[in-house]
Amino acid sequence: EAQVTQNPRYLITVTGKKLTVTCSQNMNHEYMSWYRQDPGLGLRQIYYSMNVEVTDKGDVPEGYKVSRKEKRNFPLILESPSPNQTSLYFCASSLQAGGFSSYNEQFFGPGTRLTVL
Amino acid sequence: DAKTTQPNSMESNEEEPVHLPCNHSTISGTDYIHWYRQLPSQGPEYVIHGLTSNVNNRMASLAIAEDRKSSTLILHRATLRDAAVYYCILRAIHRFGNEKLTFGTGTRLTIIP
Numbered sequence: 001e002a003q004v005t006q007n008p009r010y011l012i013t014v015t016g017k018k019l020t021v022t023c024s025q026n027m028n029h030e031y032m033s034w035y036r037q038d039p040g041l042g043l044r045q046i047y048y049s050m051n052v053e054v055t056d057k058g059d060v061p062e063g064y065k066v067s068r069k070e071k072r073n074f075p076l077i078l079e080s081p082s083p084n085q086t087s088l089y090f091c092a093s094s095l096q097a098g099g100f101s102s103y104n105e106q107f108f109g110p111g112t113r114l115t116v117l
Numbered sequence: 118d119a120k121t122t123q124p125n126s127m128e129s130n131e132e133e134p135v136h137l138p139c140n141h142s143t144i145s146g147t148d149y150i151h152w153y154r155q156l157p158s159q160g161p162e163y164v165i166h167g168l169t170s171n172v173n174n175r176m177a178s179l180a181i182a183e184d185r186k187s188s189t190l191i192l193h194r195a196t197l198r199d200a201a202v203y204y205c206i207l208r209a210i211h212r213f214g215n216e217k218l219t220f221g222t223g224t225r226l227t228i229i230p
Contacts, residue, residue, distance in 0.1 A: 045218075
């Protein structure tokens with residue numbers, strides 16, 4: 001089944017304890033992205049990756065890191081989590097991005113609910 | 118990014134058609150109109166997109182006004198599974214080709230059995 005998977009789905013942690021949320025897609029997609037969803041703010045992009053060679057900041061990258069060592073995986077790393085990073089996180093992927101004359105739908109993972117105490 | 122405006126909430130009876138409106142008066146000529154929906158406790162999922170002409174797929178239809186300043190997502194026969202938040206989004210390609218989706222607050226659709 002074509003899908004985007006995230007792990008863990010739920011995580012409660014404490015301030016300052018490094019954590020990684022994994023994201024993996026099995027559709028051979030080039031483009032991957034991380035969003036966070038907060039009440040009243042919608043989904044905001046954290047980081048994105050056009051392919052394994054290009055990764056860049058989104059709108060709210062502070063406090064997060066990512067890596068794209070292989071096409072299928074795009075982990076989100078919180079080196080020193082803080083309570084303001086308590087949120088619902090979504091990973092998304094699409095076949096490719098940036099084509100003005102075509103569009104590839106984005107597929108989202110099921111979400112990771114993170115609580116930082 | 119050009120902005121979209123949607124009603125906060127709508128209700129519809131099961132098995133009846135639903136028309137979800139979206140205003141996008143500042144749309145540019147190259148902006149595609151996308152619709153995604155988010156079912157409870159799930160990630161967003163793609164519904165449909167279009168540029169100028171009306172579009173149909175297995176999930177829904179998209180009716181685009183002639184001046185493109187508004188559009189309507191049509192669910193032909195709503196079921197309880199269609200209860201979700203529906204987002205109308207204008208496509209914008211950002212730096213390096215980033216296809217960031219700018220989600221607003223969307224329309225929360227409630228289906229009445």
